[in-house]
Amino acid sequence: MTLSFKDKTVVVTGAGGGLGKAYSLLFASRGANVVVNDFNKDAAQKIVDEIKQGGGNAIVNTSSVTEGEKVIQSAVSAFGTVHILINNAGILRDKSFVAMTDQDWDAVVAVHLKGAFSCTKAAWPIFRKQKFGRIINTASAAGLYGNFGQANYSAAKMGLVSFTKSLAREGIKYNISSVVIAPVAASPMTATIMPPEMLEKMKPEFVAPFVAAVCHPEGPNPSGRVFEVGAGFVAEIRWERSKGRIWKTDPSFTPSAPTLEIAATLPSNPQSSPAVRFDGKTVIITGAGAGLGRAYAIMYGKLGANVVVNDVSDKGANAVVDEVKAAGGKAIAVVCSAEEGEKIVKAACDAFGTVHVLIANAGILRDRSFTSMSEKEWDDVIAVHLRGTYKCAKAVWPVFRKQKYGRIVTTCSGVGIYGNFGQVNYSTAKAAIMGLTKTLGFEGRKYNILANVIAPSAGTAMTMTIWTQDMVDAYKPDFVAPVVGYLTSEDNTETSGQLFEISGGWAAQTRWQRAYGYGFPSNRALTPEDVIAKWDVITNFDDGKATHPTTPSESLEQIVANFENTGSLLDSAIFEDSEDSQLVKDAKKNAPEDSDFTYTERDVTLYNLGVGATSKDLQWTYEGDDNFSALPTFGVIPQFMASAGVSMDWAPNYHPAKLLHGEQYLSIKAPIPTEGTLVNETRLLEVLDKGKAASVTLLVNTKDKASGKLIFENQVTVVLRGAGGFGGKKKGNDRGPATAANKPPNRAPDAVVEEQTSESQAALYRLSGDYNPLHINPDFAAMGGFDKPILHGLCFMGFAGRHVLKTFGEYKDIKVRFAGSVYPGETLITEMWKEGKKVIFTTKVKERGTTVLAAAAVTLVDESGKAKL
Numbered sequence: 012m013t014l015s016f017k018d019k020t021v022v023v024t025g026a027g028g029g030l031g032k033a034y035s036l037l038f039a040s041r042g043a044n045v046v047v048n049d050f051n052k053d054a055a056q057k058i059v060d061e062i063k064q065g066g067g068n069a070i071v072n073t074s075s076v077t078e079g080e081k082v083i084q085s086a087v088s089a090f091g092t093v094h095i096l097i098n099n100a101g102i103l104r105d106k107s108f109v110a111m112t113d114q115d116w117d118a119v120v121a122v123h124l125k126g127a128f129s130c131t132k133a134a135w136p137i138f139r140k141q142k143f144g145r146i147i148n149t150a151s152a153a154g155l156y157g158n159f160g161q162a163n164y165s166a167a168k169m170g171l172v173s174f175t176k177s178l179a180r181e182g183i184k185y186n187i188s189s190v191v192i193a194p195v196a197a198s199p200m201t202a203t204i205m206p207p208e209m210l211e212k213m214k215p216e217f218v219a220p221f222v223a224a225v226c227h228p229e230g231p232n233p234s235g236r237v238f239e240v241g242a243g244f245v246a247e248i249r250w251e252r253s254k255g256r257i258w259k260t261d262p263s264f265t266p267s268a269p270t271l272e273i274a275a276t277l278p279s280n281p282q283s284s285p286a287v288r289f290d291g292k293t294v295i296i297t298g299a300g301a302g303l304g305r306a307y308a309i310m311y312g313k314l315g316a317n318v319v320v321n322d323v324s325d326k327g328a329n330a331v332v333d334e335v336k337a338a339g340g341k342a343i344a345v346v347c348s349a350e351e352g353e354k355i356v357k358a359a360c361d362a363f364g365t366v367h368v369l370i371a372n373a374g375i376l377r378d379r380s381f382t383s384m385s386e387k388e389w390d391d392v393i394a395v396h397l398r399g400t401y402k403c404a405k406a407v408w409p410v411f412r413k414q415k416y417g418r419i420v421t422t423c424s425g426v427g428i429y430g431n432f433g434q435v436n437y438s439t440a441k442a443a444i445m446g447l448t449k450t451l452g453f454e455g456r457k458y459n460i461l462a463n464v465i466a467p468s469a470g471t472a473m474t475m476t477i478w479t480q481d482m483v484d485a486y487k488p489d490f491v492a493p494v495v496g497y498l499t500s501e502d503n504t505e506t507s508g509q510l511f512e513i514s515g516g517w518a519a520q521t522r523w524q525r526a527y528g529y530g531f532p533s534n535r536a537l538t539p540e541d542v543i544a545k546w547d548v549i550t551n552f553d554d555g556k557a558t559h560p561t562t563p564s565e566s567l568e569q570i571v572a573n574f575e576n577t578g579s580l581l582d583s584a585i586f587e588d589s590e591d592s593q594l595v596k597d598a599k600k601n602a603p604e605d606s607d608f609t610y611t612e613r614d615v616t617l618y619n620l621g622v623g624a625t626s627k628d629l630q631w632t633y634e635g636d637d638n639f640s641a642l643p644t645f646g647v648i649p650q651f652m653a654s655a656g657v658s659m660d661w662a663p664n665y666h667p668a669k670l671l672h673g674e675q676y677l678s679i680k681a682p683i684p685t686e687g688t689l690v691n692e693t694r695l696l697e698v699l700d701k702g703k704a705a706s707v708t709l710l711v712n713t714k715d716k717a718s719g720k721l722i723f724e725n726q727v728t729v730v731l732r733g734a735g736g737f738g739g740k741k742k743g744n745d746r747g748p749a750t751a752a753n754k755p756p757n758r759a760p761d762a763v764v765e766e767q768t769s770e771s772q773a774a775l776y777r778l779s780g781d782y783n784p785l786h787i788n789p790d791f792a793a794m795g796g797f798d799k800p801i802l803h804g805l806c807f808m809g810f811a812g813r814h815v816l817k818t819f820g821e822y823k824d825i826k827v828r829f830a831g832s833v834y835p836g837e838t839l840i841t842e843m844w845k846e847g848k849k850v851i852f853t854t855k856v857k858e859r860g861t862t863v864l865a866a867a868a869v870t871l872v873d874e875s876g877k878a879k880l
């Protein structure tokens with residue numbers, strides 16, 4: 012299936028370069044009408060020109076994304092409607108939090124959050140009416156995990172994650188999907204912060220196909236879900252919550268209560284000693300006039316704190332001040348919006364000298380379906396929650412830094428984590444707070460400032476309207492407060508940048524869980540169809556390989572590792588006729604994703620049989636034999652999947668049926684284990700242009716996984732017939748014994764062994780891991796120019812290796828050139844010449860007189876032929 016976007020109109024914001032450009036070009040190439048939005052008219056025009064030259068339809072739009080109506084109207088005017096909106100526009104104003112200005116904060120929040128809101132809001136009625144709409148929002152690893160120097164950007168980007176989730180819930184009825192991606196791609200924006208070698212590997216063209224795949228009406232429809240995409244790597248990421256802990260919710264539930272498994276039926280919570288206290292500590296709580304804020308204030312009062320009770324309600328704040336005083340604490344009221352962070356912090360310092368703890372708790376609700384949500388309802392919620400949290404954190408930050416102590420708890424919500432119908436504004440603001448807090452967690456460490464974010468559920472004035480009385484009683488704010496108390500105490504010396512869900516005496520940690528995902532080869536173009544073909548892998552959390560990145564750099568690890576992924580022979584046409592075979596599936600388990608190779612005595616026996624050992628040689632075919640061992644040439648087996656996993660697709664005119672094994676060098680560094688787990692390190696050594704053919708040599712070091720001890724070194728050369736003539740280097744480097752000419756001396760051979768292979772030799776040998784159809788499938792062999800399937804090169808090398816072993820004893824290396832092919836059933840004649848520690852040999856096919864192994868030699872462990880490795 013080739014995805015077409017004919018008759019679809021796509022609006023791409025920030026499309027003048029980078030990702031936006033790649034989206035525009037890809038959608039246009041698949042037949043879509045594209046609105047190339049960018050404030051830079053020339054850049055946008057260039058892209059439109061390029062699209063038109065290619066026969067596509069596109070227009071320029073230069074409106075600001077905060078004027079979404081204008082952006083969407085341009086699509087309607089030119090093309091009648093809009094089907095797909097890609098909210099991609101973004102700016103960076105990176106600064107450490109201490110140096111960040113309100114302008115830096117506001118500009119980033121405006122372009123990313125308000126811009127996405129505004130464009131989506133304008134497209135929404137059109138999507139609803141036509142019952143089709145696809146929205147792509149652009150987050151970032153900085154948003155998912157927080158990032159040093161990006162408090163503004165992390166907040167905005169994380170806000171978009173929940174924006175997407177809430178839109179997904181609202182859009183489902185109208186076939187409007189929204190998906191959020193955290194892309195890693197080179198763009199004019201990232202060019203300022205990444206080295207050129209990395210940028211080269213992170214082409215925006217590796218992100219665009221994913222976006223096209225999920226926007227297509229027949230593509231996967233992962234609405235509300237989050238994906239990390241870059242450098243050919245794609246993985247879904249989702250929330251994962253610990254089972255958590257439950258406390259008995261009686262008066263013993265204090266910040267000093269250690270965790271318990273099951274509490275309700277247990278005695279009161281034991282207390283830590285010394286008990287957590289806040290004597291002499293000043294705690295600011297915003298929105299403390301009622302509900303959660305009030306419960307916190309009273310708890311801190313009881314524990315001896317100076318409490319700064321902030322609220323917009325004069326009455327509420329003063330009543331709580333009285334309650335705190337009654338509970339034993341000192342308190343003042345600061346009546347103002349949480350957005351007036353400086354004022355609150357100044358009042359705290361004036362009254363108590365400094366501040367030690369900030370609980371950013373103030374919030375409002377302006378719930379409304381997205382269709383009816385006004386811009387004011389959006390702005391007000393973002394202002395109180397997000398800007399309020401930012402302003403208070405910002406004001407308290409220099410105080411905390413100076414005294415090298417500070418504890419912050421900010422307030423998210425289950426809605427911010429999971430999204431909710433009718434709360435697009437609230438969920439966005441709440442998630443953005445999470446992004447901000449994670450960044451504060453990073454930036455604060457050095458100054459002993461710990462910042463955590465909580466998602467509490469409690470019966471408050473805000474939830475009263477939607478909860479039953481039973482629920483309100485069971486989920487008292489008092490049952491959230493002790494966890495907040497602990498997190499902001501001196502007892503917490505470690506936990507920072509974390510998210511906790513807390514409710515009714517229960518608390519759990521929530522973190523990202525990322526599917527292991529799929530790495531597409533980073534050396535060839537990715538298509539939307541490729542993405543769809545691997546969808547199950549991209550979204551598989553259940554294969555035991557999911558990861559838990561916690562920082563942007565941990566997130567990048569797999570993405571950067573994919574730079575080296577040049578594809579797999581197993582994924583290319585070479586094995587395509589065996590696609591459904593269980594053998595191939597099993598083989599794939601070993602490589603190339605992880606290059607481990609685990610084997611048992613059964614595998615050793617199977618190999619030995621595959622290269623001609625029989626039940627007459629019990630040491631090779633019976634694991635119960637005292638001398639049971641692998642033949643030395645078994646050393647080519649553990650590395651096979653790793654080297655076969657290197658794609659050759661980049662070679663000009665490459666055809667898998669035309670690939671032949673050209674040479675093999677194996678050096679045995681240690682006695683060969685008869686079972687175990689080895690690990691392979693593969694590296695490209697050489698690509699030569701031999702005129703008609705290309706020759707490619709790889710080096711694979713195979714080590715014992717547990718000890719790291721080197722067991723084998725292999726050098727593998729393949730000849731790609733028909734893939735030469737690309738103007739490459741013709742002569743290779745001298746690689747010592749791996750390239751030695753090994754000419755037989757001018758005398759009759761010292762020994763000769765003759766042995767017939769069986770008709771089923773290749774069928775047996777392939778079970779050791781080389782499932783190349785060239786050796787079993789007559790049609791595939793015909794494509795390669797053979798009348799019938801040929802024997803594996805490594806199989807007849809194994810025969811010859813056994814001939815030398817039987818005649819002259821153990822060797823520590825072997826090198827051969829595959830000079831001709833062998834058909835299963837043919838007779839091999841190995842002629843050998845002993846030259847000191849070396850045995851030079853050649854192998855011929857008796858029936859045709861053809862030399863099939865040339866320039867071949869082994870180095871004996873010892874000249875006597877008796878010594879073992």
Ligand SMILES: CCCCCCC[C@@H](O)CC(=O)SCCNC(=O)CCNC(=O)[C@H](O)C(C)(C)COP(=O)(O)OP(=O)(O)OC[C@H]1O[C@@H](n2cnc3c(N)ncnc32)[C@H](O)[C@@H]1OP(=O)(O)O
Nearest residue numbers: 654655671672673674701730783802803804829830831832
């Ligand atoms: C990374 C992947 C991991 C491994 C995957 C392996 C998958 C397996 O399933 C594949 C197999 O097992 S295939 C079976 C075993 N191999 C064969 O049957 C190939 C036999 N060899 C031939 O047919 C020819 O030698 C042939 C066709 C190879 C060359 O013959 P000609 O074209 O006639 O070459 P010639 O004119 O003599 O020489 C041209 C230049 O090529 C070099 N050369 C020749 N034979 C070579 C060989 N076997 N290996 C490497 N280089 C070779 C010559 O030196 C010459 O180079 P220059 O011009 O610089 O002197």
